[in-house]
Amino acid sequence: MSIIMKNVFWGVAMIAIFGACSTAPEKATQDHKHEKSQAIIEKANCVVHPTEGNDVNGTIAFEKTTDGVKVTADVAGLTPGKHGFHVHQYGDCSGPAGKTAGGHFNPEGKKHGAPDDMERHVGDLGNLVADSSGVASMTFTDSKLTLNGPNSIIGRSIIIHAGEDDLTSQPTGAAGARVACGVIGVAK
Missing domain, CATH: 2.60.40.200 (Superoxide dismutase, copper/zinc binding domain)
Known part of the structure; x- marks a missing residue:
């Protein structure tokens, strides 16, 4: 594999890793939002x-x-x-x-x-x-x-x-x- 191909491979890999890391917490937060409403006890x-x-x-x-x-x-x-x-x-x-x-x-x-x-x-x-x-x-x-x-x-x-x-x-x-x-x- 040529040096250019290696650099492209590592570049794409880094973008994928950083992209996943930067959106993962936001997605996790969105997926785990819970309503904190409690029923009123009568x-x-x-x-x-x-x-x-x-x-x-x-x-x-x-x-x-x-x-x-x-x-x-x-x-x-x-x-x-x-x-x-x-x-x-x-x-x-x-x-x-x-x-x-x-x-x-x-x-x-x-x-x-x-x-x-x-x-x-x-x-x-x-x-x-x-x-x-x-x-x-x-x-x-x-x-x-x-x-x-x-x-x-x-x-x-x-x-x-x-x-x-x-x-x-x-x-x-x-x-x-x-x-x-x-x-x-x-x-x-």
Whole structure:
């Protein structure tokens, strides 16, 4: 092969190599563009299970509304009376006493309070009231809860306590032991 032919061969080879390198990243970027849209969560559900030594069970449903999040709780196995009811920080109910769920969900760093207080944890939901047969059913809308965004309750947990949340004691409302725990998940 003559020197001219070798130079032409290497020239064509270099153009092909550099041409491929210069267009490859652009092509790869175009081929791998993904839409980062996430579906807006409209509904969530939580099935609560008893902690060790308790018999509490039930469901709490959450539904996005124009006024906040509608909460519908149906729980059985409680002692008659009021029971503290909160969204807790972690979606972990693996511990026998429910302590793995962490403290109340409080992304704004507020003091504990009643559900209608301006100063309260996002997770402060007040009390469930069980009738003489140990069943508590209630529905309300909470303006602080969200199912989307950085303060979303999705993947966190619900804790139901043995006693009444006094709505003032810091930092938890003095509601006593955790009798039930459940993780909040996306619902269809």
